[in-house]
Amino acid sequence: MSHYNQLTAIERGRIESFIQLGLSLHEIATRLSRSVSTISREVHRCTKEYKALAAQKDYLKKRKACRRPRIFENAELRSSVIKAIQDDHWSPEQIVGNYIRTQGSSPFSFVTIYREIHRYNLGVPRSHGARGIARKLRHRGKTRHKKGYVEKRGKIPISHKLAERPLEADKRTRLGDWELDTVVGRDGGDVLVTMIDRRSRLLLAQRAAGRKALPVLETLKAIFSKIPHDILHTITPDRGKEFGRHAELTNEYEVEFYFPNPHAPWARGSNENTNGLIREYIPKGTDISTITDEEINRMVWQINTRPRKMFGWKSSLEVFWSEMFHLA
Structure with missing residues (x-):
């Protein structure tokens, strides 16, 4: 029985970083506790310069091609x-x-x-x-709840509705209007709290010890303490219970929270899009507690420095610092 584990997206990101630092295949293999042959095969996924994102896409494509066919890929049976x-x-x-x-x-x-x-x-x-x-089908595709079910989603205290959010935040004309969410890993484990600046699409991310309100509150305080007050205008989270103690942040940092309607992810489009990018590094079900802060920071750096078509191929970090220099 083989105990070989496939390389993860995070390991591929580290390989790219090590190559850029000029490390040999032997040194990379030692740092990742992998065999030299594994690293060699991985590096040769890319015909020219090794790129973690391209290598991950190549891996997923080949993995999908070698899987066992689904039962309903049989056309006669499906029909x-x-x-x-x-x-x-x-x-x-x-x-x-x-x-x-x-x-x-x-x-x-x-x-x-x-x-x-x-x-x-x-x-x-x-x-x-x-x-x-x-x-x-007889239920017409509708979902059903058990008898006595009480809808609990969206029941946290709401300070402001999204319609009350300042026009500057809606039109993305300034820095400091942030969208807020959590990226979940393994059930019951650590989560990643993510904040996206609506103007520059800059990502801030930090680990929280669970998806409960208290650990998320503590993580948000740590993030907020690093953000200059003049670029902390508004926060737009979803209605998850993990943000139920938002009033404490408003009192301490004088920043207002504006909540969209339940089940309306398009109201936080920048956050949803960036969380999709994060999933390329942290697939669903990943135990986030096993990911180091260094790896999280490297992921954030790569996302913030990737070229963006909407900015004329400038990165979010370039746009953010350009705006900051104008504020100074």
Whole structure:
């Protein structure tokens, strides 16, 4: 049995940094506790200069190509299930039950059918916003809660609605209007608190010991203490419970929080986009406690120094410091 672990996105970032520092393959292998052959193969992923992002994309592409095919990639099997749902109005459980009754066993479970419907609509094209095949099921694609369920999302105290946010923040005409979120790793583990300046798209990120309100509050205090007061105008978080103690930050740092409507990620588009970039370094399910502060800082640096088309290929860091010099 092999105990080999694939290189992570963070390790690829470190390899790129070590190469830029002029380290040999042997030195890189020693620092990462990997074999020289592993590092050599990784470096040769890129035909010219080694780039961590390109190498990670190449790895994901090749990994996807070598995976075991999904059960419903079989066109004949998929068509029979689609027909049973759309034409015969059978439920997934009835489809599986009929297979077992007529053929002795089923090649899939009814859970698999539901999963593939929600994952990609069983391969049937659908128009934007449509529920697709789920509309043919008896529950019409709607989710249900157990009896007695009480909606708790979005119930934290709200100081200001997004509509009350200053016009300068809406139009991104100044530094200091920040979007706020958390990037979750392993369930119940550390999280990454992320703040994005709406004007420059500059990223600030720091670890919090869990997604509860208190550790997130402590991390935000540490971040806020490093930000000059004249570029700390507004904060736009989501309505997660981890931001339930925002009033304490308003009292201490004189900064107001403006909350969008529940389930409206587009109201914090810069934050959502940057969190997507972070996922290239920290995939879902990663134990963030195993990532060092040095690795987090390197990730933040790479994101802040990447060229941005919206800024004429200047980086967020360049735009931020250019604006700061005008404030000085």
